[in-house]
Amino acid sequence: MAQITIKGVKKNYAKTAVIHGVDVNIEAGEFVVILGPSGCGKSTLLRMIAGLEEITEGEIAIGGTVVNKLEPRERGCAMVFQNYALYPHMTVRKNIGYALKVAKVPKAERDARVMKVAQSVSLEPFLDRRPGELSGGQRQRVAMARAMVREPKVFLFDEPFSNLDAKLRVAMRSEVRRLHRDLGVTSVFVTHDQIEAMTLADKLIIMNAGKVEQIGKPTEVYNNPASRFVADFIGSPAMNLFEGEFDAEGHFVHGAGGRMNVSQLNGVRQPGRKVVLGVRPEGVRRTGADTHGAIPAVVDYVEELGASRLIHADANGSRIVALDNDSAELKSGTPVHLSLADSALHLFSLEDGRRISH
């Protein structure tokens, strides 16, 4: 259990800058998830913590010690790789015990520790198999056991579930959660799956193009996205985002002259101000034509989700998605009326994409 401090960290590959200066503080025992689109630098950041990648600039400290110059083995981190990176030629037992063997832990103690860890992730029956003879989920557990056995100060996970199918992913999620609850080791978990991120994180770090966009609790990030990028990235189906401006009457004008009554945004409705208005599909509901502020729209198509469905519609040239629980059939071309829930509006600057508080 150790605190991790990342100060002004940058990373260049040859000439190209990949991480542009990241500052993060991770408390001891915290479970931090780094989330971001592919190529944004998540793995790079994680690997710099691990010591697998040199730090171009800045400082990383683990448990108070600056580790910039330390070899991976000296940092007390354990890592679970995306493709598990199990040693294919060793049995599960040897895979798990390899770190101990390298550390010259006596055989008896080693065996005991391997056994204990294997039990904790229900791997005892497979200890003498090779990774090739295991299912995806079992391999994943071996990777975790291997990380656990060293009793590291920090766990690092690089998209550990991305090779698993949906069902297994859900199961592994709860296993990781349990692991963290039991051991309480500081963990950094990289993913680009937002459900994974939302459900696992104590603290969520949203990265984009080598920069941190937002740090916060999952609900905080969901409910108060700090930028247009985060708003768009978090939540599935994605938030409806309309580019437009306020007119003299304070209406929000968008698309091919669509107008929305957004009186709840009082205070920021400077006429002519160019903004992006965001509202989640669950904040858009079907309503009667006579409802105040109802937006007329035409159904494009409907996506059936089972319990609910998504209405994709066109509102004056802007695409809008609404979550609907009604099961009546809606043909393409049907006119509907939609209203935006009051509390659910988000506003971002069109220029820099930052959130505009209201």
Next chain:
Amino acid sequence: MAQITIKGVKKNYAKTAVIHGVDVNIEAGEFVVILGPSGCGKSTLLRMIAGLEEITEGEIAIGGTVVNKLEPRERGCAMVFQNYALYPHMTVRKNIGYALKVAKVPKAERDARVMKVAQSVSLEPFLDRRPGELSGGQRQRVAMARAMVREPKVFLFDEPFSNLDAKLRVAMRSEVRRLHRDLGVTSVFVTHDQIEAMTLADKLIIMNAGKVEQIGKPTEVYNNPASRFVADFIGSPAMNLFEGEFDAEGHFVHGAGGRMNVSQLNGVRQPGRKVVLGVRPEGVRRTGADTHGAIPAVVDYVEELGASRLIHADANGSRIVALDNDSAELKSGTPVHLSLADSALHLFSLEDGRRISH
């Protein structure tokens, strides 16, 4: 546009039977999705339609003609492969036009048709690039364009989106839908992603272990799963399924002696009958301790989904998941009370897993 009739089709690889007899009727112009877990034989069935796999037994007819003995090129099907299977050394233009070239379509006509198709999937700017220089989504579109250019009678898709990330998948979904709406070509789409299946299908075929489990509209399948397998497979988070039996008083007894009041199942509650009771998480709600029939449970953990959250709890030894919109924090170990929505109960035979109507 052609009708597809699959009659008593079986497939063996050497000695092992992989498809055990499938009968399906696909109407001309219909969009059919085959959904099932990995290895259930979806691809095999599709490939038999395409002519890439011999039919061991039974008959497949396309547009009224039995095609069992026809070469792929004689069947009038086009196929989009999971990993696109683009010709890596050809430009996009050549990839799309290859089928026409092979068919000896004159160059001028070929170019015109390629151009038209490319326009319809917005690929014109990339016509002279190689597949390696395209993003995943663009490649996917090339694969579709390649299938479209031949103006086939049937489109076959084998998990065409499984290599795309979540955002792109949603986008491609609507593109496929548009394509089908515009061309109206009979389509068979294989996937193991249920969202994809639910949202795309006119008709859903659920397969399991080489057999068809259920055929129907997506909502029908969601609301009336024909078997325990379908119930478990469709819906995310998955349906809660409790194995148990009815006691003398008609209560449903499960787990470590948990009892549920399921009076709405009147008529099928023979004491001692062993059944599986199913209820979707959205049919499980938190309720007061004094509500009639409330089930006491202990929170294990809560998964934050952003708009809502899932409460994973233990009810007398049975795991139960409830969908919750409340945002109050729920620590592990908190006792709660849950109630099952009346209309949402499903009952399956414990023996053969078939649905028990009530």
Next chain:
Amino acid sequence: ATKFEFWYGLSGDLSERIQDMCKTFNESQSDYEIVCVSQDNYDNNLQNTIAAFRANKQPTVTQIFDAGTLDLMLSDAFVPVRQLMEENGYKIDWANYFAGVGSYYSTSTGELLSMPFNSSTAQIYYNTDALAKVGFEGIPETWSQVEDVARKMKAAGYDCPVAFDPAGAWQWFEQFEAIHNQPIATLGNGFSGLNAEMVVSKGKFVDQLTWIKKMYDEGLFVHKSKDAGETANDAFVNGKCQITSSSVADHGTFGKQAKEGVHWTNAMLPMLDGFERHNSFVGGASLWTLKGKSAEEYKGAAAFYNFLATPEQTQWWSTVTGYIPVTNSGFEAMKAAGFYDAAPYKGRELAIKSLTMPAGENTRGIRLGNYASIRAEMVKTIQSVLFNNVPVQQALEEFDAKGNEILRRFEATYAGKNLL
């Protein structure tokens, strides 16, 4: 003109002389054109000839060395030269050929099978300055004198008194056996049957090899070979070694290549004390006419042989190389013309002298099957004695055993055939 091929096994200077000869022949008449192809050395030429014969691509005429004579005789692949010449209307006085030469290439009944061509025998070569320096008067004639001289040379500061190349089994071994009338194999070295047996380990060569080994160990014989970086001949003409033994064919080459200030002479091979000198073996090669060619080509071959047999040609060949004239008349004519009286040809008559010494039952020649392989075994045998200290008696017994194996194999291969 009819073209026909002649393959030969000489290289370097000697190869160029052959080319000269071919040119002369081609220019001397217009009916035939001979194409002369070098195959580098005798071994190669034999192998390539066989290979070509099997493929029906053989030359009309091929030059086969002494060691391959029996291989040819049993091959059923040639046209006997006497028959060839008769059929083509040439009258050759076969009796004019030196008896030793003729008999080597004839059947037991005296039928000459191949055309004698470049005949030689072995000689010993001395650096006369070195001999003078150690105060030896004249030329050593016995091996004990050679030993004595070599010892003195060593003492006088010569690093390499005698150049010795184990590959020279022909001069160091075969010719030794001949002049001492020692049998290499029974049945007159195989002349009277394919069932001859090797007997080297039972004869005088045991002592001789023992002596060579002693000389080698004392540094009086010095190993000179291609593998060692410098051949014995080179070492001799460069003045680095003072004595060497080689074919008289090299007499001409030595004359040309001897470094400034290196004075040398040749002599018949030395004898062991107390032995009567017998004739040495004819070395070199003869020309064989191969079967399977057209009559026209045979006409050409015959014309070519006839051309070789002319006195002028015999004399020219003998002059530009060190090979001996193969006919009595040729030799007599040259002698009469004073050819042998002065340098650079003086000394070559010793080869004839050596060849015409009294004959013994073991001096007719060697008629052993696959003899090239047996010779190669002898090279190994000498090497193993010198380099690996294998006891001489044992080494030679092994050599005999090895040789017998080769002979028996040959006999079995040609089972049912008899010596001609």
Next chain:
Amino acid sequence: MIERSPFFDFITYLAMAFGALVVVIPFWITLVAGSQSLQEVSQVPISLLPSSHLFENLAAAWTRGDLGPKLINSFIVAIGVTVGKITLASLSAFAIVFFSFKARMICFWLIFITLMLPLEVRIVPTYSIAANALLPFQVILDTLGITGLVQAVSGVQIALNWNLLNSYTGLILPLVATATGTFLYRQFFMTIPDELVEASKMDGAHPLEFFFDVLLPLSRTNMLALATIMFVSSWNQYLWPLLITTDRANFGTVVMQLKALIPAQNGTPDWNVTMAGALIIMLPPLLVVAFMQRWFVRGLISRDK
């Protein structure tokens, strides 16, 4: 890699430099000796710096080894083998990998086994086949009685004869016959995803269209690797040309000439000329490898994922 300590990097460079030295020394010595005069080359110890006589030596070697025509022969043979092998190998590998027929595995093994028994092992009998490459067919005809039949009917005696000795065909064909190429192509073809074949089937392409339109363009890197291997190995053939050419003046290859360049039994030990000759002989394949090495290595590292 992971550890980046300067000390370890230093060790790495040191080891690599040492390795380079081991590899380069023979080339260097060849060059140095080839550039020296007879006196210089005979010195002990030899100087390790090149001298100024390279061109004379090259010229001397050129004439002594008659390298001009021999180089041309070597090129003809090497290119012939390369082209022939690539053609044959790609076709047969195509058949073996992409077609389903009963004797598929038997054919594969029939061809593959030849990989295990290089020419050197069957020198002697191979020679006789070179004398008449049609002999097997003659024997087949004879044993089937066809020869006799035809002779009885038409009076014509069937005598198949095709002599390969002293011919380019003879130098080339037997080297083309071996399975290296087929094996390499097979390995590569197996990495071609099934879907690509299927896509072309769906596009209506004939197998040969698939072969020419898809497979060949895709195997370009492998083709280059194979070409390199084939060129080098056929250029470097020694025993076979030695055997099959009795007429060395017209059909000899450069590598065979090496022996002719080694100082002769009673010639001067002019190793400088020998080495200059060796230099000429080594150069073409070396250039090919140096030039192709990028593709060469890449072609062998067919990462099948």
Next chain:
Amino acid sequence: MERRAYYRNGWMPWLLLAPQLILVLVFFYWPTTQALYWAFSLEQPWGGGNTWVGFDNFLAIFRDREYWGTVLRSAFYAIVSTGLSMAVALTLAAFVDRSLKGTRIFQSIYVWPYAIAAPAAGVAFRFIFAPESGLIGSVNQIWPGIWDPATNGIHALAMVIVCHAWLGIGYNFIFFLAALQMIPRSISEAGAMDGARPFQRLIDLQLPLIAPTAFFLLIMNLISSFTDSFGLIDVMTEGGPIGQTEVMVYKIYFDGFKGLDYSGAAAQSIVLMLLVIGLTFVQFKWVERRVHYN
């Protein structure tokens, strides 16, 4: 998994295979059959005929001490040259695999020996190892007679073996490097995270993972040392001194062509063939049974 994208087409595969099959039949199976026949008979060198002798030829070579000497020498030659070449190549490949700056230059140099004809290398090495001149000759200046491949069979053999090993470096290097580079990087990284240092990772992780390649190379090298040694020996020592550098192939050539003993040579060829087939068989057994790691 078995490929499934097969074409079914009656005659086409045969048409495609025909050229190769015919060549293989003519140049491989026919001569091999002939060798088999010769090995059981006595073939006259000039092709005049032959007599059936059963196993006599084999008995003859098996009774021959010299033949066994050649076999043992071949084995020694094979093991030492293979070991040497592979060890050097592996070491170089392991360092190159670190892909430091400038490694590519080294990498391309290491491939060079592959390009060189064995006889050409033989000439160069013969000069380098010549006792009276060359590079190694200098030791004779200090200790006269300490190095003499012309008379010392062991020296001569060492000289040939070193040259053979050198020739193999390029080939071995490429394959080792390819194998090393095909190990997922993350395996090494996992090793590093587990605390293993580079050398330990080489031993514990990389070597076991490239074992199939190493084994393949081992067999290829062994086979090549049986067969490719001919050119080298022919220009370097011609089997001498005292036949102490004579290996099996050289003896086959020598006995058959120089010694005109076609049948003995054929019998030896058959023995060598069996040996090589045996080795290849071992390889296949092993490769078949090799752990499929993924």
